Amino acid sequence: MTHDEGTTRWGSASGWPLPPGQPLPTNLNVYVANLVPKEEYFAQGHRACQGCGLALAVRLALKAAGPDVIVATATGCLEIITTPLPYTAWGVPWIHVAFENTAATASGIEAALKVLRRKGRIPDRKVRVLAFAGDGGTADIGLQALSGALERGHDLTYICLDNEAYMNTGVQRSGSTPFGASTTTSPAGKKSIGQQTWKKPMPAIAAAHNIPYVATANPSYPYDFIQKVRRALDTEGPAYIHAYSACPTGWRSATDLSIHIGRLATETGVFPLYEVIEGRHVLNYDPPTLQPLQEYTRLQPRFRHLTDDDLARIEARVRREYDALKRRAELDAKEEKRLKREAVRARRAQRAQRTASDP
Amino acid sequence: MKADPRGVLTGIHFMDGDHAACEGALAAGCRFAAGYPITPSTEVVERFAARIPTVGGVFIQMEDELASSIAIQGGAWAGHKVMTVTSGPGLSLMMEHVGLAAITETPCVIVDVQRGGPSTGLPTLPAQADMMQVRWGSHGDYSIIALSPNSPQECFDLLIKAFNLAEEYRVPVFFMMDEVVGHMTERVVIPEASEIEVVERKWTRKKPGEYRPFECEDGSLVPSMVKAGDGYRIHITGLTHDERGYPAMNVAAQDKLVRRLKDKVDLLRDRIVDVREDGVDGADVVVVSYGITSRIAGAAVEAARARGVRVGHMRLVITWPFPSGRIAEVAKTARAFVVPELNMGQMVIEVERAVCGRASVRCVPHAGGTVHDPDVILDAIMEAAR
Numbered sequence: 148m149t150h151d152e153g154t155t156r157w158g159s160a161s162g163w164p165l166p167p168g169q170p171l172p173t174n175l176n177v178y179v180a181n182l183v184p185k186e187e188y189f190a191q192g193h194r195a196c197q198g199c200g201l202a203l204a205v206r207l208a209l210k211a212a213g214p215d216v217i218v219a220t221a222t223g224c225l226e227i228i229t230t231p232l233p234y235t236a237w238g239v240p241w242i243h244v245a246f247e248n249t250a251a252t253a254s255g256i257e258a259a260l261k262v263l264r265r266k267g268r269i270p271d272r273k274v275r276v277l278a279f280a281g282d283g284g285t286a287d288i289g290l291q292a293l294s295g296a297l298e299r300g301h302d303l304t305y306i307c308l309d310n311e312a313y314m315n316t317g318v319q320r321s322g323s324t325p326f327g328a329s330t331t332t333s334p335a336g337k338k339s340i341g342q343q344t345w346k347k348p349m350p351a352i353a354a355a356h357n358i359p360y361v362a363t364a365n366p367s368y369p370y371d372f373i374q375k376v377r378r379a380l381d382t383e384g385p386a387y388i389h390a391y392s393a394c395p396t397g398w399r400s401a402t403d404l405s406i407h408i409g410r411l412a413t414e415t416g417v418f419p420l421y422e423v424i425e426g427r428h429v430l431n432y433d434p435p436t437l438q439p440l441q442e443y444t445r446l447q448p449r450f451r452h453l454t455d456d457d458l459a460r461i462e463a464r465v466r467r468e469y470d471a472l473k474r475r476a477e478l479d480a481k482e483e484k485r486l487k488r489e490a491v492r493a494r495r496a497q498r499a500q501r502t503a504s505d506p
Numbered sequence: 507m508k509a510d511p512r513g514v515l516t517g518i519h520f521m522d523g524d525h526a527a528c529e530g531a532l533a534a535g536c537r538f539a540a541g542y543p544i545t546p547s548t549e550v551v552e553r554f555a556a557r558i559p560t561v562g563g564v565f566i567q568m569e570d571e572l573a574s575s576i577a578i579q580g581g582a583w584a585g586h587k588v589m590t591v592t593s594g595p596g597l598s599l600m601m602e603h604v605g606l607a608a609i610t611e612t613p614c615v616i617v618d619v620q621r622g623g624p625s626t627g628l629p630t631l632p633a634q635a636d637m638m639q640v641r642w643g644s645h646g647d648y649s650i651i652a653l654s655p656n657s658p659q660e661c662f663d664l665l666i667k668a669f670n671l672a673e674e675y676r677v678p679v680f681f682m683m684d685e686v687v688g689h690m691t692e693r694v695v696i697p698e699a700s701e702i703e704v705v706e707r708k709w710t711r712k713k714p715g716e717y718r719p720f721e722c723e724d725g726s727l728v729p730s731m732v733k734a735g736d737g738y739r740i741h742i743t744g745l746t747h748d749e750r751g752y753p754a755m756n757v758a759a760q761d762k763l764v765r766r767l768k769d770k771v772d773l774l775r776d777r778i779v780d781v782r783e784d785g786v787d788g789a790d791v792v793v794v795s796y797g798i799t800s801r802i803a804g805a806a807v808e809a810a811r812a813r814g815v816r817v818g819h820m821r822l823v824i825t826w827p828f829p830s831g832r833i834a835e836v837a838k839t840a841r842a843f844v845v846p847e848l849n850m851g852q853m854v855i856e857v858e859r860a861v862c863g864r865a866s867v868r869c870v871p872h873a874g875g876t877v878h879d880p881d882v883i884l885d886a887i888m889e890a891a892r
Contacts (some may be wrong), residue, residue: 243626246595288569290569316544316548319548319552319567332541332565333545334556406703
């Protein structure tokens with residue numbers, strides 16, 4: 148389908164994109180790939196490693212965004228692989244400023260667009276602002292700038308490309324590295340299990356800013372991914388997407404398994420797919436049974452040193468967190484229904500009163 | 507005092523400057539480091555993270571350089587020898603805490619593996635353009651010490667010296683490596699622990715109640731320290747303080763404190779400076795260099811001598827405090843100074859200041875990204891000799 152500016156890009160007749168909150172369809176008999184725009188705004192030939200999950204995530208995100216977007220990125224793999232002079236992989240305007248200030252940069256772009264539009268200096272049409280940063284640039288050094296941007300309520304979409312360590316400088320741990328993973332600054336050995344802290348819950352931290360849209364997304368589920376980016380971009384105000392990005396170089400996994408590992412991340416409950424829409428949690432994909440954690444870890448030598456006991460402990464925590472998320476989503480759905488019922492009842496009562504008072 | 511053998515990896519090694527620096531820190535007794543990944547310095551902390559569990563100590567990877575530079579100061583007041591490791595953009599972020607370390611007189615070592623700047627610049631390529639930043643980067647008046655190694659062996663040897671100086675003078679000490687020195691692999695000889703001299707912190711002998719944290723005893727300019735857990739109740743602040751450590755925001759206290767912060771390095775300059783000289787006496791032209799550039803300049807000096815020029819070479823091993831006295835002395839006899847550096851002219855300003863018009867001073871600038879071509883330095887020497 149070609150990109151058609153100003154109208155519904157995806158054809159509402161197909162029922163896609165799905166309305167917010169609706170779970171992923173299980174019946175995918177329709178050849179959905181046809182509904183994804185063929186235009187590429189993220190050119191091939193960039194310098195990402197084989198099997199890079201980040202490159203796929205960015206490609207999908209830009210397909211979702213279309214040409215009317217300005218992208219800001221942090222220092223990191225994405226900056227390095229896409230912009231070695233005289234080449235660029237970007238088919239849309241792109242800016243890099245420094246490591247810690249992606250969200251501040253994106254805020255500035257959004258504010259400038261607003262002013263330029265108001266003054267009539269640029270055409271009065273929607274240009275979206277999209278920010279990409281890695282897990283280090285989001286959860287560690289960039290957290291302050293991100294928090295500020297979310298609090299100020301800029302109309303932008305921030306996508307954290309989480310490959311769970313500082314891969315650009317050679318695999319050092321970040322606040323987003325999972326417990327037990329071996330990295331160069333959390334090396335596993337006789338005296339250390341590897342990373343000794345649990346992954347920082349970035350989506351929850353973003354949601355705690357009471358922003359209108361937060362989601363986790365995984366390029367191993369491309370249609371869900373594209374849809375979430377579109378929803379985020381269409382949201383008025385700040386939106387945050389936490390994107391899973393497999394990294395064969397840093398995880399020491401096979402380069403042809405990135406998509407598979409990504410699926411397993413979701414199917415084991417390690418990286419559940421969910422949205423937080425106006426504070427309401429929606430679990431997008433709830434596998435009938437969660438796969439054993441070992442299925443996920445055994446493909447990644449960064450977890451090779453973990454014993455069965457270690458894995459059992461980690462799995463217990465993963466399950467606990469997954470169950471809590473699921474319960475939260477159920478409660479939110481119930482609450483939503485209750486509010487709707489109440490609203491209907493209130494309307495009815497109002498109507499009844501009006502009829503009674505009318506002669 | 508001799509080094510703790512647990513941290514000393516005695517033997518002959520083939521390692522790069524970053525790894526040698528890590529071994530130097532461990533040999534010096536550094537048992538706490540905090541860092542944040544940044545090219546080209548990351549290998550130092552990577553090795554530290556892998557080595558420290560067996561040596562006995564702590565490495566923390568912090569969330570950014572602001573946090574790293576303040577975490578080490580906590581470690582220092584807990585009684586440890588501490589360091590952080592960074593490069594250009596990270597160093598810029600650390601600057602506020604450099605000032606804090608200066609005013610609280612916290613001994614700490616900041617390793618700066620210099621890369622091309624400004625801003626993100628050239629992450630994987632060398633420069634020596636942070637020389638003025640480390641001297642003047644934080645606001646206010648204070649003094650620091652900086653060392654410039656030119657080989658992996660010196661990354662080991664001089665980092666021990668850096669820790670010793672930090673303890674002796676209670677100032678932030680900068681270890682000014684660069685990308686080439688950091689990533690160059692050479693022979694590194696690590697001696698027995700019994701052959702390594704380390705300086706222990708000057709602990710107070712006074713009892714709690716009598717001890718005043720910023721009081722200098724017996725005419726010294728450096729007060730003695732205590733550590734957390736020793737039972738002393740003290741106050742450490744970034745505000746201007748009196749000898750008790752309490753904020754004293756008045757002209758007299760400011761004058762006394764700031765004067766001492768400057769004097770404790772400036773007055774003892776001659777004891778601290780380390781200049782390696784080669785044929786300086788009686789030379790017509792003197793090359794002044796430091797860090798990796800001193801090795802390139804060495805080749806140019808040899809070539810100039812082969813052409814019959816009387817040329818000497820002064821290599822600044824310690825760049826801050828600057829050896830103004832020695833340069834001024836040499837300027838009485840030398841006709842010209844040639845200062846090659848991997849920046850657009852930073853230390854040359856100090857040379858000019860010391861020479862004070864008695865000889866001509868010629869800078870050989872280089873914006874960074876690689877080292878000088880020796881021929882360029884040679885041309886400058888030949889021109890200066892004319």
